[in-house]
Amino acid sequence: MRKAEIAAACGLMALAAFFMSYAVALPIGWQPGRGPGGGAFPFWLSVGMLITGAVILVQQAMPAAAARHKGRVYIDRQAVAQLVVVSASLLAAVALTPWLGVYITLPLFVLFHLRVVGRQRWTVIAPMVIGTPIVVFFFFEVTLKILMPKGVTEPLFLPLYAAFF
């Protein structure tokens, strides 16, 4: 828990420094006649984050923090594997979609999620895998006229476009 606390605080402080490096591109001080510059708000907020991060680090060094952390684990060990698998599969689906299109990645994601993570029966999986792209297509593309990314599958949809638009 203690390590996680320190890592979180350091991460946020690094983020603050990163924001500051971008914020200084615009004036951060007082502009005569125009008030505070465009970079002022993000810059001074990030300074605040940096200071707050330092306060959190100091708190961690105090004896009271150790007492508070006693017996607490950051993330349950048994769950870590499952969390990594779910997160990685989500990221993979997001990464592959611009190339393969949602109508390939979403059913694959659902299939993976239900079978590998959820260990569901095929009678549950099949309708979900088939239903997801159909619902997405009719709700977003046909009704809302929002075109989903299709990647290489785009040509396959030409006849469908002709039928529904």
Next chain:
Amino acid sequence: MDIISLLADGFALSFQPLNILVLVLGVTAGLFIGAMPGLGSVNGVAILLPLTFIVPPSSAIIFLCALYYGAMYGGAVSSILLGIPGASTAVATTFDGRPMAQKGEAGLALIAAAVASFVGGTISVILFTLFAQPLAEAALAFGPAEEFALVLLAFTTFVGLGGDDVAKTVMMILLGLALSTVGLDQISGQPRLIFFDMPGFYSGISFLIIAIGVYGVGEVLATIEETRGNPKVTTARIGFRDLADGVRKLASTWRVMGFGSVLGFFVGMLPAAGATPASLMAYGLARQSSKTPEQFGKGAVEGVVAPETANNAASTGSLLPMLTLGIPGSPTTALLLGGMVMWGLMPGPMLFIEQPQFVWGLISSLYTANVVAVLVNLALIPLFVWALRMPFPILSGVVLVLCIVGGFAPDQRWHDVWLIAGFGIVAFLLRKADYPMAPLVLALVLGPLMEKSLRQALISAQGDVTTFVTRPISATLMAISAALFLAPFVRMMLRDRRAARPAE
């Protein structure tokens, strides 16, 4: 009598067939989302908001408010049948709801929760109707300095009353505000914080992206981590006789319902407090004032009634500052606010003047939503029992798919979907390290308003920062903010002194 005629006009809008339809759909969806352990109103609103583009803005807001209401009713269902709160707002309902179910009184407990929710919801909507117009009129006098002070007050309530670690709360507020500045500077129009020169950042980071990340992806990860083993569902069957019986038993709890509603409404208005503390406070008060306090925790009907009236009343209460001042009273209403801004309906006092039909249509639909919610709730109890047996992977699969497509739909940028996935995972990691998420979301929604009002106030005062303390309303708000900010430190000092005394 002005209010009555405005309200009558409002009912004309809310009784349009489309609005009735979205109301019923919203309430039903909300009931299920609320009943599912791990998902509450805020998750439902975040995940389903992108889908509401299908209807006109006013109907979309009615749908989301109905969903918000439904989720408040639904939260009680899994508290009673599973012993796990369906949403954090229903924690207090488990204290007596679960024991009642174990005694075989699950049906009575569910009826009590539904009726209490209805009473709390209705009393609070009446209070809402009475307070909305005067508050909006008072807020018309607000200038940028007052707006800034009000936003600051909203944030300091998290520090003073939030109960989370002060430094972490401040950190999340600052992070939310900093993220809200990404994109084009509102006043000079210059681009800023365009990370890695990616074009996606020019249009900023929408509150919706963070909300879907935090409450969709983050919530799924958190639930995966927390749930081990399958909880046991208690079945409940309800006939008409049980209903009549239940309502008769509840008649004796009118006093608990009354103060639960009023307490909930006012606690709900505070940004940091909201439905969860309101329901806990109402439970505590009900026990203290009870003639049989020893029955509490063992299945006392008042123990279900008190928190359920209070959490519904609080959900209405938190809508009041959102609609009249543009300052949301809870994370869910922060999302509603963001949604309304997206649709071009800027909440705040001007909304009452420019869009009275919409405002009163919304208020009147809250009355209708309560009636619909209690009926749907009681009618669908068997369905809830069945749905609660649904394995979590199915639910989480659906939620994650909705996060992906729902995150893409509003602006059609795959960049946003990347941000959702990234924020979701980071938010989960931060949450596990006890960083509160509500101030982050609120800060992101209020960030643009805060920066604009600060800069405008400073420009018009020619850089004189005393403008915030020389204007009376602004000064009062600032003083309350300062007091709230210092409250945790004062508490700490008092505690230290008390701890030191026995040692002397």
